[in-house]
Amino acid sequence: MLTISRLTKQFGDKIAVDAANIQIDAPAMIGIIGRSGAGKSTLLRMINRLSDASDGEILFQGEDVTAMRGAARRHWQSRCAMIFQQFNLVPRMDVVSNVLHGTLNRRSTLATMFNLYPQSDIHKAIDILDRLGIAEQAPKRAEALSGGQQQRVAIARALMQDPAIILADEPIASLDPMNAQVVMQSLRDIHEEDGRMVIANLHTLDTARRYCDRVIGMRDGRIVFDGTPAQLTTGVARDIYGAGADFSEAATSTEIETLDRTDAPKIEVVA
Ligand SMILES: Nc1ncnc2c1ncn2[C@@H]1O[C@H](COP(=O)(O)OP(=O)(O)OP(=O)(O)O)[C@@H](O)[C@H]1O
Numbered sequence: 488m489l490t491i492s493r494l495t496k497q498f499g500d501k502i503a504v505d506a507a508n509i510q511i512d513a514p515a516m517i518g519i520i521g522r523s524g525a526g527k528s529t530l531l532r533m534i535n536r537l538s539d540a541s542d543g544e545i546l547f548q549g550e551d552v553t554a555m556r557g558a559a560r561r562h563w564q565s566r567c568a569m570i571f572q573q574f575n576l577v578p579r580m581d582v583v584s585n586v587l588h589g590t591l592n593r594r595s596t597l598a599t600m601f602n603l604y605p606q607s608d609i610h611k612a613i614d615i616l617d618r619l620g621i622a623e624q625a626p627k628r629a630e631a632l633s634g635g636q637q638q639r640v641a642i643a644r645a646l647m648q649d650p651a652i653i654l655a656d657e658p659i660a661s662l663d664p665m666n667a668q669v670v671m672q673s674l675r676d677i678h679e680e681d682g683r684m685v686i687a688n689l690h691t692l693d694t695a696r697r698y699c700d701r702v703i704g705m706r707d708g709r710i711v712f713d714g715t716p717a718q719l720t721t722g723v724a725r726d727i728y729g730a731g732a733d734f735s736e737a738a739t740s741t742e743i744e745t746l747d748r749t750d751a752p753k754i755e756v757v758a
């Protein structure tokens with residue numbers, strides 16, 4: 488249903504994504520891993536059309552996403568919701584209004600100006616917040632919530648668009664391990680219960696292994712691994728993260744790993 492062919496992004500001399508090919512036949516939960524600068528965010532941004540590809544093609548259910556312009560592009564962006572590391576909420580606005588912002592693409596300018604929402608949308612927003620376990624936070628300002636709660640508000644805002652695909656760019660990178668688990672489990676539930684495709688850039692191997700059906704490894708803009716979590720062995724991880732990485736402990740561990748993504752990536756195993 489989603490076919491990415493030879494997708495390339497060049498910034499000057501720098502090839503950020505180099506002829507990436509990804510075929511996704513059915514809704515899946517997919518993790519993208521790779522060290523800093525590997526091209527993960529650039530890939531997601533091209534899929535969402537926040538960024539134009541330099542070359543290559545994206546097809547979704549036979550439609551050419553890369554060629555979409557104007558209204559077609561905006562419609563695509565509402566079918567393909569994006570979640571960010573920093574949540575991107577309006578901090579001083581209440582939670583339910585933040586969620587209702589997910590309907591912006593289909594509202595008139597006048598309705599937006601006067602902050603008018605149909606009753607049905609308000610009910611839908613509350614139902615989604617309830618599903619994510621944060622309905623009681625609805626009247627609070629977004630800035631008054633914990634990071635994990637804020638990320639769930641961002642997920643709720645994405646769900647208001649009823650997207651076929653949710654793209655998450657390091658959704659748990661700013662969260663403590665407990666909140667990270669809650670957010671990843673929410674994404675997993677949304678995938679399983681609603682049949683939505685989830686593609687998440689993740690910075691720990693363990694998270695990718697634990698929550699995803701399929702893992703894609705990127706290195707220097709290229710896809711160097713595409714397989715199941717079980718196939719993601721220590722050797723493969725070293726290939727993805729570079730020769731300097733130490734994955735000896737990570738191979739046997741099912742505990743939370745923290746990947747230090749500076750020059751020589753290491754795995755720290757928290758017992
Ligand atoms: N707007 C831009 N202009 C120029 N170069 C860019 C731009 N965006 C990204 N790049 C470069 O493209 C490469 C890939 O960047 P990208 O942000 O996709 O990596 P990433 O895998 O998401 O890294 P991180 O894990 O740090 O988020 C990097 O070398 C980066 O410097």
Ligand SMILES: [Mg+2]
Nearest residue numbers: 527528529688
């Ligand atoms: Mg990134």
